[in-house]
Amino acid sequence: MVNKETGQEYLTGGVFLDVIPFERLVFTWGYPDAPFKDSPVVTLTLTAQGDRTEMIFHLRGFAGHPGDQYVYDGWSHTLDNLLTHLRDQN
Numbered sequence: 001m002v003n004k005e006t007g008q009e010y011l012t013g014g015v016f017l018d019v020i021p022f023e024r025l026v027f028t029w030g031y032p033d034a035p036f037k038d039s040p041v042v043t044l045t046l047t048a049q050g051d052r053t054e055m056i057f058h059l060r061g062f063a064g065h066p067g068d069q070y071v072y073d074g075w076s077h078t079l080d081n082l083l084t085h086l087r088d089q090n
Contacts, residue, residue, distance in 0.1 A: 001074055010074075014039065022046060029059075 001010045013032030019025055023046055028039035040061035047054045057079060064072030 001078075003069075014042075017041065030062075 001012060002008070003010070011032055012029060013034075014028040014030065015036065017026040017028065025042075025044040025046075027042055028036060029042045030039040040059055043056075043058040043060070045056040045058075047056075057075070059071075059075065062071055064070065064075070066072055066076075
């Protein structure tokens with residue numbers, strides 16, 4: 001990930017813990033060499049809603065907050081970018 005304002009790069013990595021195609025994706029997230037047991041866990045749950053899909057994002061193991069310019073804001077910005085990309089596909 002790259003902070004657009006400062007240009008600072010944040011290397012991230014993880015391990016997939018659970019994959020159910022079109023329904024659920026669970027993975028660790030953090031620094032590439034972070035110990036597995038200490039890594040935050042991201043869960044994405046997908047639910048069909050007619051011709052749309054609802055995605056629920058949950059991050060466990062790291063407390064972020066709006067305006068932190070780090071975890072919360074980074075994921076918020078990333079999910080906003082995903083939404084923009086998906087809207088542009090229609």
